[in-house]
Amino acid sequence: MLTLAAARLCGYEGDHHIKLAAAVEFIHTATLLHDDVVDQSKLRRGRPTANIVWGNSASVLVGDFLFSRSFQLMVEAESVEILGILANASAVIAEGEVMQLSSIGNLETSESLYLQVVAAKTAALFEAAAKVGAVAARRSAGEVAAMAAYGLKLGIAFQLVDDALDYSGRQAAMGKDVGDDFREGKVTLPAILAFARAGEEEKSFWRRTISDVRQSEGDLSHAIALVERSHAITDTLARARRYAEEAKAALDDLPDNAYAQALLGLADFCIARAY
């Protein structure tokens, strides 16, 4: 949808953007299939993951197939520049996943390293999706960069909100799944901030549950309470809001039309879902 909207916002009138959008979606789906194998996830969007239903082998191979198909679609769209953008994004995503894997359990992960991981594993594809639309429309380098900046900032805002919601007591009270990152020992900004602001006793709680992944009944509720008490959620969401504002500002130098309004609204929605 980002690629479609970005292309139309930029005045593109052909139909290659449909194949390019499908290519982005295939890359996204391939990374989700592989991520669920890597994280041994059992649920995605509340339903059993492909690796649970069909096994790791099928998930790896179907991911590879979708990945190859996405490049076939790009070849059909006949733009080497766009192929380059999406090949780069794919490489950056894989690097981001490796960075995340190697920072698992490390509560000393800096906020800047965390943001690098988020930019790579999540926001790089948002960035490429938006950029590809502007490139298809043959916009100037400055306008292409503005579309790319919109995507990148939006992607970071999206992931920050996602990471905040995973520690949200309100979400838990509404019956939504929370605590995935906690259970997997993934170090996200709420945990980084809560740990940095914790006393010695709380620090050893975090070390046991996140670094050693030794968890028992009640630990998640306690973690949620610590995160809220230390204002880590509020601060994570404040950062998300700043990125969403920067995303919207990036659109200033592009045409203002119905598509631009949709993308502005998307940035607002991305934040609003946290409240």
Place this chain on the structure above:
Amino acid sequence: MLTLAAARLCGYEGDHHIKLAAAVEFIHTATLLHDDVVDQSKLRRGRPTANIVWGNSASVLVGDFLFSRSFQLMVEAESVEILGILANASAVIAEGEVMQLSSIGNLETSESLYLQVVAAKTAALFEAAAKVGAVAARRSAGEVAAMAAYGLKLGIAFQLVDDALDYSGRQAAMGKDVGDDFREGKVTLPAILAFARAGEEEKSFWRRTISDVRQSEGDLSHAIALVERSHAITDTLARARRYAEEAKAALDDLPDNAYAQALLGLADFCIARAY
């Protein structure tokens, strides 16, 4: 090496073929990393597999990274046609692996389905590697097709020999690893032929060991004996020899130079390693 030799055989004088050869090698390595996860393999070329040393997660992600890098290299070589050839090959390889996965344990797999799997999972990359060299050299459609046919036939011959060697009593006597396919319940041509030629008692042996993968001490030796007694190895190698001859014949309409001689020698070597 196939890409480098094919390009030079066809008179290519630039240096883009080096990036293209690296792209082929990266795709190959990515598929090996993912295959070992899919097959839960513990050894490759006599050494512990990456999934054993670094885990499934690293193997999946590094495979994805190499795959992305291979497309970045192709973008640098600036040929949409070559990108298309390798994107197609990658999709076919993934399809071949899925076909192989879904035929595991099925002793009724036809020889023609087996050859389709081999053409897809193994020979498609040989084919693309050779074809890309001819395309880089801007050869005529007929010559490009001849190079591609060489690669395809060579790849099939290579895999047939590989599958024969996995049931070879002589290899076992020389201390080489044999029986990987047998232990994984992979249905290869030696087993297909031996099963088709077996009496009822032997058929139930194959069903227990391959379809149900219930194996005990001595079963592999018995399987090797059955395969040899039914001439399944001899016949598999005869087919491999035929494909190698067809590979060599495909080079008839291309220039005869040192590179052509090397590729002819490669087809012979591919067969010779079985004796």
